[in-house]
Amino acid sequence: MIAKLHLYLVDLAATVVIGVLVGYAMVEHQDKPWWLVVPGAALVALPVAVRRWWPVPALVVTTLATVAVVVGQVLPVVALGAPVGAICFALYTVAVEHTRAWSLTGLVGAVVAVSGVSGGEPENVLVGVAVLGAVWVIGYTTRLRRSMLAKETSQQAEQALADERLRIARELHDVVAHNLSLIAVQAANAAHVRSPDHAYEALTVISETSRVALTEMRGLLGVLRSDADLAPSPGLAGLPGLADRASLAGVTVALDVRGDSAVPDGVGVSVYRIVQESLTNVVKHAAPASCTVLVEVTPEAVRIDVTDDGPGVKELGVGHGLIGMRERVAVYDGTFGAGPGPDGGFRVVAELPIR
Template identity: 40%
Template sequence: MTPDGSARRPRPFDVATALAGLALGLLLWAVGLETYPARQTPSWWVLVPLAVMSALEPLRRVRPRAALAAGTVALVADQFTTGSLVTLLLFTDLLYAAAVYGSARLARRLPVVTGGLTLAAIAWGVLTWRDAYSLMLGLGVGLAVFGPAATGALVRHHRDAARAARREAEQTARLAELDRAQAVNAERTRMARELHDVIAGHLSAVAVHSTAALSLDDADTSREALGVIRENSVAALTEMRRMIGLLRAGGEDLEPSAAPTLEGVAPLAEGVRAAGFPVTVRLRLRPGAGDDAQEGGARLPSPVELAAYRIVQESLTNVLKHAGPGPVTVAVERDGGALRVAVTSALTAPGGRPARVPGAGAGLTGMRERALLVGGTFEAGPQGGGWVVRAVLPVPDGEG
């Protein structure tokens, strides 16, 4: 396409239209069907404007302005012959194409100019003949010039509007993808920061117990200290491998922060209760234990526990933003080699009450990223008249 939106080469359809128009014009001339048969001019003269107009038809998209200018000259020349209806029809097509494929400035001017010509024809006819024929003359001029120009301008306007809508939709999609990528990156950075602090805790324990083993000349104490050092070293290496998998190339500085645990779910629930939602919390972090059993036994792997906590936290935040009035249930349960997280709340209130805060989906993206990074699964959506968030986070064998 050229800068004004026209094509670089003639379209096969336009060439076919030109050939068909020329053939039809020759047929009408051969049978003697002329627009002004009473004029005393050689009949073959009508073929010259017809041939010129047919030659201009393939240029309707390639050079719309030049084709219209030359076509106007050919149409004026046709008025001094016996006239051909095909020449006029081809000119209306050139006028339409100039409005559609020409410059925006030309598309705006053509309806104004042709409308002025139509009014001038009506005025001239009324002043000259003072009868109904003058109105018919104006109507004919309007159909021949103003109609194609106005139609072309209208089609161009709709095409431009559709093109702008597509660009806006593409831009919106790009922004949504950018927001999603930013949410994923932020979640990865946050997880890396938390694992960084867990690793720092393990290494601190290694340093303290190694110092004790070196300073005390006692075999039992040294053996106990070495056991603790080995345990914390292995744990630190495991967490280090996970953190390296989360960090992007050229990552960010990791500021110290308190690593949250599932023991913090209860304070989160209290905050939601304060907002007027009845919240029920079920924690079972050891296989076979009853509800609220979370003390004792080996702890869950830090990445799994952090992911579960953040999923519950974001789910309860979404309850405050979007949920309708109703009970909220938080269940975090250890089931064999997996930790299952489920948060259930009510949908928005009947009657279409809007959410308190409109959402952009970044929270769901972050929760899904949390679950996927530890090898788990995540799903969220309406179910049974409510909204359910579910995550299954695997606990590696020999951990937790």
């Protein structure tokens, strides 16, 4: 708002200067009475003050007023500089605000008018064409630059939206894969055991895991609603809950979090999801097994080491789990590794720098 006010003050100052110069030229060279000087100078200069609101009418009025005061011998031809300045102000705004067809029409009309009242001398015509043409080029170039900037801003907004949707999709994948894996394991246990107590225990785990999954999914999908009351993003504080749920699915988890748990929110979410996906893989491919989760926080980085003693794998799959973990680490220019452990089992190691 303040920047616009400055622009309007510049237009007002230009109006005053042009009006004074035109009025002075009328009195000095033609010795005209005030009742001709004031309206003539006003018609030439005042459109500059309103050119940002009405560019085309401002250009038309100031051009016709210039022609009228020169043809009516109220203003001498030698004093055309100030009126041409007013025309330039209006023409620039038309070139910036309107299409090329409109602005070219205004340019041609202004050139014809100025050339017609300048006496028809070739040098005067060339000067008029050069000045008005340069003003039009500057205005049209400004229009193109603003259009490109607006397009770039729009593309950046679309990219940000796409990135946010990708983030939500990744979060949903992690939530669904982890919790459905726990549910699948417990459902299989409930189907095979003969003891009602074990079946009841498995169903309890399924119930609790389903409730957690629904809560997380509501929170993530709530990002798409402006009126959503979202829960805090998961972080290092949520790691014990992950360990407990994995333990219920038959994986004994030893969790060790070292250092200050106060890390940036983005890093905390990434650490949480990497540990979650690692435990999901242990539940799906190695349960029952034991698993060690080490999260070490230093002032420079967060290091994650998840190792299990399961049967391991001969070849790494191409599922979205490992890809998602790599992408999360790549966002922070960190390092990631996954593969068979030195003593068997499977190991996931990641390091996320803290910027």
